[in-house]
Amino acid sequence: MDTCADEREMPSVYHYLRQNKKFPTVWCPGCGIGIVLKAIIRAVADLGLDKDKVAMVSGIGCSGRMAAYVDFNTLHTTHGRALSFATGLKLAKPEMKVIVVMGDGDAMAIGGNHFIHTAARNMDIAAIVINNLTYGLTRGQYSPTTPFGSVAATAPYGSIDQPFDICKTAEAAGATFVARSVVTYVLEAEKFIARAIDKKGFSVVEIMSNCHTYFGRSNQKATALQMMNWLKDITVPASAKAEEKAGKLERGIFVDKELPDYLEHYKEVVRKAQEMREKEIHHDHS
Amino acid sequence: MIQGNEACAEGAVAAGLCFFAGYPITPSTEIAEVLSEKLPVLGRTFIQMEDEIASMAAIIGASIGGCKAMTATSGPGFSLMQENIGFACAAEIPCVVVNVQRMGPSTGQPTSPAQGDLMQARWGTHGDHPIIVLYPSSVKEAFNLTVKAFNFSEKYRTPVILLMDEVVAHMREKVDIPAPDKLEIFERVKPTCQPEEYFPFGDAENGVPPLANFGEGYRFHITGLLHDKMGFPTLRADEILAWYERVFRKINSNLEDILLYEDVMIEDAEYAIIACGISARSARAAVRQARAAGKKLGMVKLLTITPFPDKHINEIASKVKNILVPELNFGQLILDVQRAAKGQCEVNGLNRVDGEIITPGQILERMGLKN
Structure with missing residues (x-):
């Protein structure tokens, strides 16, 4: 066992956790959200960011509780609106790194409109979407990413909604970095998250996670291990051969492009406005 | 203009x-x-x-x-x-x-x-x-x-x-x-203490704790869940009560500052109008016309409608024969006026909801003060 490696890294993780907040977390034993929390912390540590200059903004649901545990500037907002709160914060404090943590309900259902518009604006925010295919905090109702036919608390006969593809939605709306990983591939997830935080512009990282407690129990994957193995089974690296990809979700980086972010465009608006004002003043005086 | x-x-x-x-x-x-x-x-x-x-x-x-x-x-x-x-x-x-x-x-x-x-x-x-x-x-x-x-x-x-x-x-x-x-401009009070001594939702003399900006060294938590003085979610009754008591106290103990209203010829008034917005403009014209005809009509124009100047309206209600509340609805402001008047005088409404404003003549007619 590589407990030594684990011990070596502990101080750095502790450094980013709140010492005045009571642990354990609200999450079920074996929940994947804790893995995402650690991946985010390690990404921030890898980037060497100053905690004072990092904000974590979260929505509502199991993932929403993450903000309370980390020693950043943390804002636990209303359901689906985290990106809009984050937009205001980012524009007020452009020097801050703003990380938004959402669930699939936050990002694709109640906050779907904010998601596409924040992407279209290319707001410099890193959006981490923890996709556990269900509404976990309210005990397992079907969500916009629940696979067709899955049983849920509000779909006892199987869900008949077509699931959203978070990454394709983000790409179509204009996000400049889009990637997907699974909680079982921790280092990959960490790498994508670090890239998303570091990169200027709107970045989306979807991390597929296990809610064995609700989604799993209703769909023959009642333990964390069973559901994690299933997530591994239904996903495939983006680099895999076409025949291996059939019927599976891809993991990897789908978009990584450079475009001016909203603030850069807004600086130009300010420049134009001030130039026009100068001309007016000049005109009035002459 | x-x-x-x-x-x-x-x-x-x-x-x-x-x-x-x-x-x-x-x-x-x-x-x-x-x-x-x-x-x-x-x-x-x-x-x-x-x-x-x-x-x-x-x-x-x-x-x-x-x-x-x-x-x-x-x-x-x-x-x-x-x-x-x-x-x-x-x-x-x-x-x-x-x-x-x-x-x-x-x-x-x-x-x-x-x-x-x-x-x-x-x-x-x-x-x-x-x-x-x-x-x-x-x-x-x-x-x-x-x-x-x-x-x-x-x-x-x-x-x-x-x-x-x-x-x-x-x-x-x-x-x-x-x-x-x-112009008198109030700037937000920020904390001056050490970050580890900062309570963003703690008590303060006026009930308003200082608010640090994000990104300036005071790393704290903000949530819409009911929270303790640090901002962390709480289920503890004592902490929830302390929060509720404080947020109401910060408004209710500063009413002298917050309650804005304007009395017009209210000192010797026998009849009063309580109004806000455009209805207060019509009310003022009605007061002028009534006074010109020797009738003792006064008014209070409310600039702050919440919180409500209960004490002031209560005093007026104790002195006048009746109060009229003209408003462009079926009776909202009147509910607060009636509560504050505590039955000391008659309180009547004048309600208009057809997309037009209330005229001074309508007010005087409703009050029986029209010549």
Whole structure:
């Protein structure tokens, strides 16, 4: 066992956790959200960011509780609106790194409109979407990413909604970095998250996670291990051969492009406005 | 000569507005249009969001970053904003929300005046909470009360609602905009203690704890869940009670500062009118006409409608024969007046809901004071 490696890294993780907040977390034993929390912390540590200059903004649901545990500037907002709160914060404090943590309900259902518009604006925010295919905090109702036919608390006969593809939605709306990983591939997830935080512009990282407690129990994957193995089974690296990809979700980086972010465009608006004002003043005086 | 909506925008800029987020809606849109032109010149931020929910969220986020922030809307948008207004109440985040009222529920009649949102401004978001609601009756007051709205929001760490009437928003009147150094501007109190000693939701002498900006060394948690003095969610009854007691105390123990109203010939009045907004303009004309005819009519123009000046109205009720409450709805302001009057005199309503304003003649007739 590589407990030594684990011990070596502990101080750095502790450094980013709140010492005045009571642990354990609200999450079920074996929940994947804790893995995402650690991946985010390690990404921030890898980037060497100053905690004072990092904000974590979260929505509502199991993932929403993450903000309370980390020693950043943390804002636990209303359901689906985290990106809009984050937009205001980012524009007020452009020097801050703003990380938004959402669930699939936050990002694709109640906050779907904010998601596409924040992407279209290319707001410099890193959006981490923890996709556990269900509404976990309210005990397992079907969500916009629940696979067709899955049983849920509000779909006892199987869900008949077509699931959203978070990454394709983000790409179509204009996000400049889009990637997907699974909680079982921790280092990959960490790498994508670090890239998303570091990169200027709107970045989306979807991390597929296990809610064995609700989604799993209703769909023959009642333990964390069973559901994690299933997530591994239904996903495939983006680099895999076409025949291996059939019927599976891809993991990897789908978009990584450079475009001016909203603030850069807004600086130009300010420049134009001030130039026009100068001309007016000049005109009035002459 | 400027419009009420323009005066509101000017007042906001004068008060130090540095972030506006909004979504177009009649009859408030001129506020956004004026600010979209002015704010960039000053290097401040204007953003048009995808809806009113996002607009309200964005101004809260900007305020947390240290900006004086505002949005402006009308009924349908105001309804959409309610959840996040509640967030600002719970998290005690300063911000200003302008609602230029339209007629009716739903889409209603967007270009007609009505005073139908008084109760929504007070109770629109769910759960018990304190809030401040200001109500101008002229273009000049639109300027002054917008400045006041910012001052109150920063001073008491609360959202402040500025309710406007459509006719005040679109009316053009002369306004002398005061020089910046002649305006009293309140700046947010920030903590001076060490970060580890900072309690963003702790008690303070006036009930208002200092508020640190995000990104400036005080790393803390903000949530819409009921929370302890550090900002962490709590289920403890003693901590929840302490929070509730404090947020109501910070408003209720500062009523002398917050309650704005204007008495007109009330000292010797035998009859009184209590009114706000455009209805107060008609009331003033009615008072003038009644006095010219030797009848002792007085009035109180309310500029703050929430909290309510119970004590003052109670005193008036003890002296006059009757009170009339003219309003462009089926009776909202009258409920507060009746409560404050405690049955000491007759309190009658004059309600108009056909898209026209109440005339001085209608007021005098209703009070039996017409010649």
